[in-house]
Amino acid sequence: MRSIAFIAGLAALAAASPTPQILPSDQLAELPSPPITDVSSGAGSEIIPLDTNSLASDAVADIIADPTPDLEANIPSAINSTTSLEKRTSGTCASQPAGYGPVISPDTPNAFVSSTQLSGPALSAPTWVNGFSQTFQNKYASVSGCSYQGYKTYKTYDVYQAATDCKNIAGCKGFNIFYERDPTQDPGYGCDNPASTTVIKASFWGNLIGPNLATNKGQYRDNFQVVIAGSNGYNIDACETAITGWTQQQLGTCTINSPATTCAGGSDSYLTYTSFSDGNMDNSRCKAQCDALTKQNPSKPCNFFTSYMQVHNNMCGIQFCSFYQRAWDQSYCTNSGDPVNHNTIAWSSSFTNNACDGTENCPFVRTAL
Structure with a gap:
């Protein structure tokens, strides 16, 4: 398993979009596909539960070791895929x-x-x-x-x-x-x-x-x-995850697109995001990475994150985690992917730190229309 991490301050992304949490379709197309598996024929049973503790540990190691863009991660697009009779x-x-x-x-x-x-x-x-x-x-x-x-x-x-x-x-x-x-x-x-x-x-x-x-x-x-x-x-229908001290909000088929915001020290509320092409969906590993970001840079704590699947052509999804210094409500859930190019969002939700939602450190008042 390997995550692909992106930093909002990168000049290329900043120049391309004032809201770098939205990936252009050409970059989405470069993301590796999750591996495909078949089911063995015959009667019987085989149960393989997801090891969420291991996923979270790997996620923390990834964001500490590789906090820069990495679109070259090579994960096979198919393993033992049966589309014809063998x-x-x-x-x-x-x-x-x-x-x-x-x-x-x-x-x-x-x-x-x-x-x-x-x-x-x-x-x-x-x-x-x-x-x-x-x-x-x-x-x-x-x-x-x-x-x-x-x-x-x-x-x-x-x-x-x-x-x-x-x-x-x-x-x-x-x-x-x-x-x-x-x-x-x-x-x-x-x-x-x-x-x-x-x-x-x-x-x-x-x-x-x-x-x-x-x-x-x-x-x-x-x-x-x-x-x-x-x-x-x-x-x-929805991926529910109980995380102690955090409140989950189901967002469905959109995710947060935050506006530019002045936080303490003149920084933006948006921090970075990561993606996972291992085929799994686990909200707790986003939380683990959020905590790791706060530990790495306490002056820019992660108090809010989103977790969702980015889906291309209705195939398997790639999990994305986006991290912010402050919470944003559902009215900012305006990123629906790029349906024209068959990129959609599924199982989206946000998580807010109950102890500190970050709004005091990152004030923002929506301009009246």
Whole structure:
């Protein structure tokens, strides 16, 4: 993991914009993409909670070691991304775990993806459940996404249980529930196309998931074809984080664009921002960096920060943290990205230091229109 830090006082940015907390689209385009991961086929479970303590520690080390622009950070744009069918061979014919989904007849891939027994539950599933909103419905592919956090298999197509399970996984922000056609034996010599079983599965993610990420159409295991049906995606509506001594304000699809302000010593309230291209979304690491900035320069304390996802082309988001000497209310939430160039903002929120919001040190009176 590595953060990309920017300093407001840089001459290039200052010349380009009086509000350097807004990145131009060409610079957003240069940011590295989070790594993409697939979900393994078959029944079972695998849960990978987010280690927020480690993320916060790394974030502090980053902003201390590298408080300058660094657009050259090289993070791979894709890891094991399955957008077409791949072939796997050399199975053992061993029995595989059975799924609990409907038995589809005839037992063919085409019958599976066209079955109303599988599309029916997906189409009738709720569009909102337990704080999650549906982002796509009844796809024939599962998610290949960012910040993979494991999967579980179920006895029924239970969106409510999948939402509950996601909330119980540290860092989980979304889930993909779907039917998967899997073999009853590990395909190999003498059993290259065994009978199928229908596995009901949900995968869990710490990033945005949408239709553009529903690209995993399955694979060949020898002559057996794994395929997907009834795939629905859900993302959490808001990222709530309880931080002792700080008040969170949900901002949604915009973030703060502060005006020029005179603080003590003639400085501006805006300090700097960082971005994280590891695919995770963790408000607490913004708080850790805010504290580190205050410790580094107590004369310009960080009393307010924003945290949000910068999203390009509705793919995985990159987390941004912006830091300020003073708090700004929601009326200054005017930075909505650059929708014309397909750059949008999601899961935005601000955090204000309850002990000192910085307004006394950085007075500002809005000019009446």
